[in-house]
Amino acid sequence: MKTSESRIHEKLGILADAAKYDVSCASSGSKRKNDNKGLGDSTGMGICHSYTEDGRCVSLLKILLTNYCIFDCAYCVSRKSNDIKRAAFTIEEVVELTINFYRRNYIEGLFLSSGIFKNADFTMERLVTIARKLRTEHHFNGYIHLKTIPGASEALMKEAGLYADRLSVNIELPTEASLKTLAPDKNYEEIFTPMSYLSEAITEYKAEKALIKSTPLFAPAGQSTQMVIGATPESDKDIMFQANTLYQQFSMKRVYYSGYIPIGGDERLPGIGTPPPLIREHRLYQTDWLMRFYGFKVNEIVSDEHPNLDVDVDPKLSWALRNLQEFPVDINTADYAMILRVPGIGVGSAQKIIAARKFGKLDWHQLKKIGVAMNRVKHFVVCSKQDVLFGDLTPGAIRHHILSLGKSKYTASYSPQLSLF
Amino acid sequence: MTQFIYDGTYTGLFSAIFEVYERRCEDATIIKGQNLQALVFSENMEVCTDPAKAERVLKGLRKKVSPECFANIYSCYLSEIRGMENTILKFVQYVFASRKNIEDNYGNAAVLDIAQTARKVGREKHRFEAFVRFENIGDRLFYAPIDPDYNILPLIVPHFRRRYADQDWIIYDTKRKYGVHYDQATEQVHEAVIDFTASGTDLAPTGISFDPDETLYQELWKNYFKSTNIPMRRNMKLHLQHVPKRYWKYLVEKK
Ligand code: SF4
Numbered sequence A: 001m002k003t004s005e006s007r008i009h010e011k012l013g014i015l016a017d018a019a020k021y022d023v024s025c026a027s028s029g030s031k032r033k034n035d036n037k038g039l040g041d042s043t044g045m046g047i048c049h050s051y052t053e054d055g056r057c058v059s060l061l062k063i064l065l066t067n068y069c070i071f072d073c074a075y076c077v078s079r080k081s082n083d084i085k086r087a088a089f090t091i092e093e094v095v096e097l098t099i100n101f102y103r104r105n106y107i108e109g110l111f112l113s114s115g116i117f118k119n120a121d122f123t124m125e126r127l128v129t130i131a132r133k134l135r136t137e138h139h140f141n142g143y144i145h146l147k148t149i150p151g152a153s154e155a156l157m158k159e160a161g162l163y164a165d166r167l168s169v170n171i172e173l174p175t176e177a178s179l180k181t182l183a184p185d186k187n188y189e190e191i192f193t194p195m196s197y198l199s200e201a202i203t204e205y206k207a208e209k210a211l212i213k214s215t216p217l218f219a220p221a222g223q224s225t226q227m228v229i230g231a232t233p234e235s236d237k238d239i240m241f242q243a244n245t246l247y248q249q250f251s252m253k254r255v256y257y258s259g260y261i262p263i264g265g266d267e268r269l270p271g272i273g274t275p276p277p278l279i280r281e282h283r284l285y286q287t288d289w290l291m292r293f294y295g296f297k298v299n300e301i302v303s304d305e306h307p308n309l310d311v312d313v314d315p316k317l318s319w320a321l322r323n324l325q326e327f328p329v330d331i332n333t334a335d336y337a338m339i340l341r342v343p344g345i346g347v348g349s350a351q352k353i354i355a356a357r358k359f360g361k362l363d364w365h366q367l368k369k370i371g372v373a374m375n376r377v378k379h380f381v382v383c384s385k386q387d388v389l390f391g392d393l394t395p396g397a398i399r400h401h402i403l404s405l406g407k408s409k410y411t412a413s414y415s416p417q418l419s420l421f
Numbered sequence B: 001m002t003q004f005i006y007d008g009t010y011t012g013l014f015s016a017i018f019e020v021y022e023r024r025c026e027d028a029t030i031i032k033g034q035n036l037q038a039l040v041f042s043e044n045m046e047v048c049t050d051p052a053k054a055e056r057v058l059k060g061l062r063k064k065v066s067p068e069c070f071a072n073i074y075s076c077y078l079s080e081i082r083g084m085e086n087t088i089l090k091f092v093q094y095v096f097a098s099r100k101n102i103e104d105n106y107g108n109a110a111v112l113d114i115a116q117t118a119r120k121v122g123r124e125k126h127r128f129e130a131f132v133r134f135e136n137i138g139d140r141l142f143y144a145p146i147d148p149d150y151n152i153l154p155l156i157v158p159h160f161r162r163r164y165a166d167q168d169w170i171i172y173d174t175k176r177k178y179g180v181h182y183d184q185a186t187e188q189v190h191e192a193v194i195d196f197t198a199s200g201t202d203l204a205p206t207g208i209s210f211d212p213d214e215t216l217y218q219e220l221w222k223n224y225f226k227s228t229n230i231p232m233r234r235n236m237k238l239h240l241q242h243v244p245k246r247y248w249k250y251l252v253e254k255k
Helices: A004-020 A091-104 A120-139 A154-163 A176-182 A187-210 A236-250 A279-295 A315-322 A336-340 A349-360 A365-371 A395-403 B010-022 B049-065 B067-078 B084-097 B110-131 B153-163 B212-227 B236-242 B244-251
Strands: A060-064 A109-113 A142-146 A166-168 A222-231 A255-260 B001-007 B027-031 B043-046 B141-146 B167-172 B178-185 B188-194
Touching: A004 A060, A004 A187, A004 B167, A004 B212, A060 A154, A060 B027, A091 A109, A091 B084, A091 B212, A109 A120, A120 A142, A120 A166, A120 A395, A142 A349, A142 B084, A154 A166, A176 B188, A176 B212, A187 A222, A222 A279, A236 A255, A236 A279, A255 A279, A255 B178, A279 A315, A315 A395, A336 B178, A349 A365, A365 B110, B010 B027, B010 B049, B010 B067, B010 B084, B027 B084, B049 B067, B067 B084, B067 B153, B110 B153, B110 B244, B141 B244, B153 B167, B153 B178
Parallel strands: A060 A109, A109 A142, A142 A166, A166 A222, A222 A255, B001 B027, B001 B043, B141 B167
Antiparallel strands: B167 B178, B178 B188
16 A cells, blocks of 8 residues: 555544544435536435434544644543544645545535634634635535634634534533533633524525525535434433423534443543443434434423433333323324324324325224334224223333343444434 | 236236126136146136226326325335235225225225335435445446345335436446446436346446546545444344345445
């Protein structure tokens, strides 16, 4: 191998490894069309081109521009005080990698983040330059996700929004108290300021585009953020209430939950060898889905009474078991919102049920064919008033019955991409 | 019982459906010529593929179902699942026998089968939009072999045309032995037939060498794939669920 080739291999190894703890992988939701006969198109639903051996989606080339950093956040591998190999890509290198991976259909685009070198603006400017080159010199219409460096100027954020499909500022930890202890250089204000700038700018550009077609796209896939889970003592309630605020206050497209992977070097954090909280992370994602797609309010799922999610059963089943007075649901008469709340029925099946019952009453056989999870559904549903429910309706008995049906389905899938309702 | 034998094309299938109506045949089944089995109690009827006849059925169908449902029927045909022709026939008969649109009546077996099969084919389509791996085989011609379970190549072409408008590419189905070539100069696609016999492999067309950068980028991609993995989260069960082994053959990172 030539030395230039082995050097780029080494950089890619270091800077992909350092970027992998940011779990965001989405490449959907943009509206960037290939109307300049350029390279790429981002109008689709987002594609996972591969999956890592831990089952996570590989959609974007996710790298840091550099892992040199002037900050010392305890939960981060790239923190200043950590004794690791450092590297930095040149602007050209990132552009070439992106284009060449994209042409081979390896990726949907680029997710570029960076450690902070010199200062926020100096770093941000380089991220923006890369995005600008891709868009203007290479006519690249693939997906670009840029991390916004806290403290960067509004002018740079604005330019970033004009080239990127998505922007993100990570909230890092679920409460400001935790952030203060573990990331002495950071505070919530510096994180919320860019979030609120972005949320306003995104709304403004969208409104203007509706009136004037020539208005440029501004982060058409919105903004997202990430919280590290399990590094600090917050309850699931703290986490989900924070997420709920982020969705409402800053119109986040996504909040990501990243189970902390111990990296050592700080006794305030879980030590090396502590397994990452994968089931917990999965339950948080399920709760997030219930809030976004199933019409649940956050306080229906977590509350002072139930501050932590049940590890053994998913939050939808858990809610149903606490609220048996709402059941059984008559599949032929209940409204869509209630059918969605039945454990074992997902969005697709619920829509099919509503459509199909217009042609006549549905029976158990048809319900099964439609694809609902019968072993759960049967405890919560009747097909006609005369129906007798299967099994007996006490929370404990139902829970026991469903859990006894095999563990793999409920315990072995930790993927944030999966929702097993 | 009458078995209508067609040539395997979509036009052929709908010519056969036309014949079923024309002959007022009550217990018809439709079968591809190559799948033909002699049945003791059936009469065989060779269907002549006739675009005009097929179009008459398709036109009627277009009027009675949504564009999505119309596309679903084509997807079901591309599934190449044995007996799917009969589900399509039953579905079409149900459509024409009903006054209102019945495509959402999932209580009906044919309706549900069409919807579910189309979904399976759709999933495979989506998978190959992801799993196609191009290699620059020189002169900026990008080549990708595929061998999907269902015949999804016609379904993925629009996606790749949009995406790779500025490069020449070929996607070749090594199982069904046909491909599609996009020529960026004319912006047209046409069918590509490749003679592999000289090289004895289905991985690349013969006589064309790789671009010198090709190996570098393949190696860099493998390196990236390895570096982005978090060993402490390893979950091979999930990995295999997303990337079943049968797709590994052409995936650079899994080779
Ligand atoms: S600023 Fe970012 S890169 Fe630097 S130590 Fe903190 S989290 Fe890590």
